Amino acid sequence: MRLFYRLAALARALVGNARVDADLAEELRFHVQRETEANIARGLSPERAYRQARLTVGSVDAALETARDQRPGSLFRQLGRDMRFGTRLLAKSPAFALAGLTVVALGIGAVAAIFSVVYGVMLRPLPFRDPGRLVSIWWSRGPSTGLTRMYPSAADVIEWRQSTRAFAGIGLVRSSIQNMNLVGAGEPERVAGARVSSNLLPVLGVLPAIGRVFSPDAGQPGDERVVILSDAFWRRQFAGDPSIVGRSIQLNGAPYAVIGVMPPEFQYPSRDYQLWLPIVFNPRELTRELTENYAVVARLRPGVTFEQADAEMQAIAKRHAAEVHPTWRVVLEPVLENAVHDVRAPLDVLLAASFCLLLIACLNLSNLFGARAASRSAEYSLRLALGASRGRLVAQAIAEVVPILAVGGALGVAAANVGVRAFVAASPPGVPRLESVAVNTPVILLSLGMLVVTGLIASLTPAIQAWRSDFTAMTKEGGRAVTTGRRRADARRLGVALQIAFAVPLLVGACLLIRSSLALAGVELGFDPHGVESFHVAAPRSKYPTDADVAAYYDRLLARVRAIPGVTNAGMVNRLPLAGNQTMSIDVERAPGSIVEIDAVDSRPVTPDYFATLRIPLRAGRTFTSRDGAQASPVVIVDERLARTMWPGQSALGKRVRFTGGAWSTVIGVVGHIRATSVDEDPRPQVYWSHHQVTQDRMVLVMRGGGSAAALAEPVVDAIRSVDRDQPVYEVRGLESVVARSLVRRRLTTTLISSFGAIALILAAVGIYGVVAYGVTQRRREFGIRVALGATRGDVSRLVLREGASMALIGSTAGLVAAFALSGMMRNLVFGIAPRDVVSFFAATLTLLAVAVVSSYVPARRASTIDPAVTLRAE
Amino acid sequence: MPPLSLDKMIVLEVLQDEPMHGWGITERIERRSNGLLSVNQGSLYPALYRLVARGWVSSDWRTTENNRTARYYSLTRAGRKQLAAERAQWDKLSRGVNLILAGAER
Numbered sequence: 001m002r003l004f005y006r007l008a009a010l011a012r013a014l015v016g017n018a019r020v021d022a023d024l025a026e027e028l029r030f031h032v033q034r035e036t037e038a039n040i041a042r043g044l045s046p047e048r049a050y051r052q053a054r055l056t057v058g059s060v061d062a063a064l065e066t067a068r069d070q071r072p073g074s075l076f077r078q079l080g081r082d083m084r085f086g087t088r089l090l091a092k093s094p095a096f097a098l099a100g101l102t103v104v105a106l107g108i109g110a111v112a113a114i115f116s117v118v119y120g121v122m123l124r125p126l127p128f129r130d131p132g133r134l135v136s137i138w139w140s141r142g143p144s145t146g147l148t149r150m151y152p153s154a155a156d157v158i159e160w161r162q163s164t165r166a167f168a169g170i171g172l173v174r175s176s177i178q179n180m181n182l183v184g185a186g187e188p189e190r191v192a193g194a195r196v197s198s199n200l201l202p203v204l205g206v207l208p209a210i211g212r213v214f215s216p217d218a219g220q221p222g223d224e225r226v227v228i229l230s231d232a233f234w235r236r237q238f239a240g241d242p243s244i245v246g247r248s249i250q251l252n253g254a255p256y257a258v259i260g261v262m263p264p265e266f267q268y269p270s271r272d273y274q275l276w277l278p279i280v281f282n283p284r285e286l287t288r289e290l291t292e293n294y295a296v297v298a299r300l301r302p303g304v305t306f307e308q309a310d311a312e313m314q315a316i317a318k319r320h321a322a323e324v325h326p327t328w329r330v331v332l333e334p335v336l337e338n339a340v341h342d343v344r345a346p347l348d349v350l351l352a353a354s355f356c357l358l359l360i361a362c363l364n365l366s367n368l369f370g371a372r373a374a375s376r377s378a379e380y381s382l383r384l385a386l387g388a389s390r391g392r393l394v395a396q397a398i399a400e401v402v403p404i405l406a407v408g409g410a411l412g413v414a415a416a417n418v419g420v421r422a423f424v425a426a427s428p429p430g431v432p433r434l435e436s437v438a439v440n441t442p443v444i445l446l447s448l449g450m451l452v453v454t455g456l457i458a459s460l461t462p463a464i465q466a467w468r469s470d471f472t473a474m475t476k477e478g479g480r481a482v483t484t485g486r487r488r489a490d491a492r493r494l495g496v497a498l499q500i501a502f503a504v505p506l507l508v509g510a511c512l513l514i515r516s517s518l519a520l521a522g523v524e525l526g527f528d529p530h531g532v533e534s535f536h537v538a539a540p541r542s543k544y545p546t547d548a549d550v551a552a553y554y555d556r557l558l559a560r561v562r563a564i565p566g567v568t569n570a571g572m573v574n575r576l577p578l579a580g581n582q583t584m585s586i587d588v589e590r591a592p593g594s595i596v597e598i599d600a601v602d603s604r605p606v607t608p609d610y611f612a613t614l615r616i617p618l619r620a621g622r623t624f625t626s627r628d629g630a631q632a633s634p635v636v637i638v639d640e641r642l643a644r645t646m647w648p649g650q651s652a653l654g655k656r657v658r659f660t661g662g663a664w665s666t667v668i669g670v671v672g673h674i675r676a677t678s679v680d681e682d683p684r685p686q687v688y689w690s691h692h693q694v695t696q697d698r699m700v701l702v703m704r705g706g707g708s709a710a711a712l713a714e715p716v717v718d719a720i721r722s723v724d725r726d727q728p729v730y731e732v733r734g735l736e737s738v739v740a741r742s743l744v745r746r747r748l749t750t751t752l753i754s755s756f757g758a759i760a761l762i763l764a765a766v767g768i769y770g771v772v773a774y775g776v777t778q779r780r781r782e783f784g785i786r787v788a789l790g791a792t793r794g795d796v797s798r799l800v801l802r803e804g805a806s807m808a809l810i811g812s813t814a815g816l817v818a819a820f821a822l823s824g825m826m827r828n829l830v831f832g833i834a835p836r837d838v839v840s841f842f843a844a845t846l847t848l849l850a851v852a853v854v855s856s857y858v859p860a861r862r863a864s865t866i867d868p869a870v871t872l873r874a875e
Numbered sequence: 876m877p878p879l880s881l882d883k884m885i886v887l888e889v890l891q892d893e894p895m896h897g898w899g900i901t902e903r904i905e906r907r908s909n910g911l912l913s914v915n916q917g918s919l920y921p922a923l924y925r926l927v928a929r930g931w932v933s934s935d936w937r938t939t940e941n942n943r944t945a946r947y948y949s950l951t952r953a954g955r956k957q958l959a960a961e962r963a964q965w966d967k968l969s970r971g972v973n974l975i976l977a978g979a980e981r
Contacts, residue, residue: 024920027897027946034898 082399089400100368104408105415106759107361112416112447114354118347120437122340127265129205134335137296139328141599151175151293154285163316166309167298171200173269174279175293179538179698180251183726190538190728193275203299211245211260219278227256231264233274253542271435297335345828346749353756356506358450360499362457364763367495370461371774373397380469390467397466398459409451496767497811500848503760504815505822507847510757511840512830513750519832526674528615529735533709534576535701535716536731547695548630554699558607560719561703566712569704571610574696577676578742588646589656597660602676602686605694611671613702621653621669628690634665635690639673642685678742680831710734765855772804773859783863784871793864800863804856812845882922887958894949923948931957
């Protein structure tokens with residue numbers, strides 16, 4: 001109860017300050033009135049009675065003042081007053097305030113933005129029940145092959161389900177997208193579906209928001225055509241109508257029963273997937289005659305540790321690998337780990353870089369406020385002399401920092417919010433978990449924490465200076481002292497040197513990445529993406545049941561597209577270069593009787609004109625023709641790398657290649673090698689099959705137009721539709737943008753680190769300039785005397801330049817050591833250069849030193865123009 | 876000896892019968908002490924605010940007997956408890972002081 005009264009009084013005092021004051025005035029007025037009446041009753045004249053009453057009460061204002069200090073929350077009001085005072089002071093020097101705000105906003109903004117991404121991608125728990133108990137299972141062919149995450153097959157999983165005891169359940173997701181053509185009211189639409197095992201949702205521990213999970217028999221004959229919808233798809237396509245569950249929708253020309261709708265946060269395997277369908281196993285998969293790839297996720301049985309499960313799986317896999325693939329090892333990995341392994345390196349680097357930037361910002365701020373406090377030392381002594389306590393001086397020094405932090409921090413977080421949205425929008429598909437990236441509570445909490453730390457660092461110097469001020473400072477520093485207090489100047493120089501030290505690793509990182517980008521830009525792709533437009537299409541099996549139907553349909557499409565005026569070439573491939581992997585293991589007959597298995601080659605079925613369209617040169621032999629049909633003898637085209645390594649010194653033509661275990665195909669042509677996986681990696685040789693002999697439902701039409709291919713996009717889509725009006729055409733893109741997209745992640749990292757480096761450089765420059773220029777103002781007298789005693793102008797400016805250069809040298813030496821130690825982080829990010837690339841280290845250091853000299857040059861010039869007569873007389 | 880603030884106790888004491896406004900409190904103190912104690916009105920209001928802040932006294936605006944509005948102070952439960960404690964302390968203290976003074980007379 002008492003607590004309540006106290007809190008109520010505190011709240012009243014804090015919220016209604018003006019009202020409380022008015023209340024008190026009213027109360028005192030009443031008091032005076034009653035006293036006056038009493039005095040009149042005692043026989044005084046009204047006038048005297050009033051005066052007497054006023055005297056006994058004392059000055060109303062004095063009472064108000066005293067009463068105010070007695071009211072609860074006076075400490076807060078004190079702070080508020082200091083803050084208002086601080087804000088007023090800042091408003092009087094807008095340039096200083098602006099500098100402070102910019103520094104805080106940059107530092108906090110960078111950390112908040114990068115941490116949002118890091119948190120969303122790497123730290124935020126997956127939206128599954130108890131996600132720490134989920135593991136992914138892979139095959140590895142050993143680290144030396146680069147193939148450490150190979151998809152298991154259905155037969156593997158069935159075997160594991162029977163022989164392991166460590167798992168409560170093992171679920172599968174087919175690695176390839178199941179494209180579904182949705183035919184409904186509007187434009188035909190292609191929807192990405194995932195084929196999942198019927199137990200997948202229970203294994204993940206996620207239930208549909210509406211409806212049910214797959215029955216255990218889903219995917220068996222009679223229970224194949226069921227589908228679960230994503231929340232986004234359900235809202236977009238069916239306006240969030242819950243009665244859709246139990247109804248049928250048309251997919252690939254067949255009715256599918258909708259059995260459930262997932263909650264919005266369920267985006268699995270990624271946000272691209274809109275449908276979940278049961279896996280329909282091909283019986284040949286189960287006998288290992290045919291291999292489909294599956295991502296495997298398993299839930300540990302309660303009480304079983306990750307290590308126990310790993311040990312059990314290793315033992316089992318060893319046994320069964322001995323039968324199937326003797327050199328393979330099984331790999332278990334926590335699901336989150338597996339989801340983010342690709343992006344961990346760049347994100348770690350970005351996070352480190354953003355913290356570097358924040359530290360530089362802190363130091364910069366500390367120096368800014370330190371210099372300001374120094375310039376106020378006379379004011380401090382005056383206040384001290386007039387009776388202010390040192391505590392009050394410190395409070396006022398800090399009170400100036402707080403508004404800068406609050407506003408700057410808010411600006412920074414707001415900027416981070418904008419930046420993160422842009423980052424998410426600009427990111428390529430394939431950055432995992434981007435959907436969960438946002439400036440959210442953990443990010444804001446971290447930013448607040450960072451602000452507090454920044455505030456502590458930034459207030460340190462001004463607070464110490466306020467505390468140390470004494471009565472004599474007014475006369476000493478502001479007056480005739482020839483040099484600045486050593487300690488103070490040293491602290492500021494140290495601050496600048498540290499800023500430079502933190503800037504060096506940032507700049508080195510930026511140089512490394514920029515040099516990597518330059519190296520990448522010089523990479524020969526092996527094909528010419530300029531002027532090529534691509535269109536994804538998919539042939540539904542309900543309409544085109546056999547391979548021959550599909551191939552014939554695609555031939556008709558191509559004929560129609562080639563007929564468009566302006567189209568010079570048109571071909572098809574099942575997957576564009578640099579747009580994901582498409583690998584196979586093949587057998588190569590090096591000589592009669594000598595067969596070599598190659599674990600992984602890039603394998604693509606194409607139409608004859610594909611090579612001409614992409615300008616992939618034909619080195620030998622011929623390309624496919626219409627005669628290489630399904631009934632003709634199987635043929636293959638290999639790239640020059642395969643030809644060279646397998647048949648060195650001989651012609652590859654007429655040699656034989658096959659899918660491992662399949663029928664032999666004859667090499668009829670050799671084409672140029674291209675960058676098919678990524679621009680920065682080139683691990684595999686390439687083989688191409690005739691699309692009549694190896695037919696795929698999903699293909700990409702590539703078209704080269706005479707002038708501008710993009711302008712032909714619409715006629716091409718119309719042409720495709722004219723063959724089959726239900727054909728969805730999706731991901732219409734220039735091939736150049738496909739190439740660019742494959743580099744987007746790297747470019748984002750490069751851009752971010754480079755801008756951090758640039759900001760660090762600017763901050764360092766401002767820091768050096770500030771300290772050197774301040775030093776020059778403080779030493780005017782000294783310089784005046786020096787010049788009067790015979791120093792030349794050159795001597796004076798050299799003195800000043802040396803000060804800037806010495807800070808830069810000390811700082812960059814320390815920074816180089818740090819950068820050298822940190823260079824390991826860059827190992828996975830550099831291309832074409834070593835992580836300890838001498839050029840980058842050298843360039844970064846030189847840039848910093850140059851900036852240091854340039855920033856000291858202006859104050860040095862000013863120092864050299866000091867006229868001793870004027871300076872000495874003025875004082 | 877614990878610190879003791881007489882004004883605090885006296886104000887609480889005066890308020891224990893009925894809620895009163897500030898002027899009423901000064902008058903009541905003077906009357907009850909037969910004019911021996913007079914209140915420095917300049918410090919009365921700060922003292923009252925202190926008591927409000929401690930939660931021993933609550934205040935609200937009411938109409939006086941002759942139809943003016945004034946702020947009335949009344950004792951809270953915590954205030955009553957505090958008053959009892961202060962009284963006990965005062966009793967002890969004054970008894971002690973009396974005993975000492977009586978001994979000195981002898």
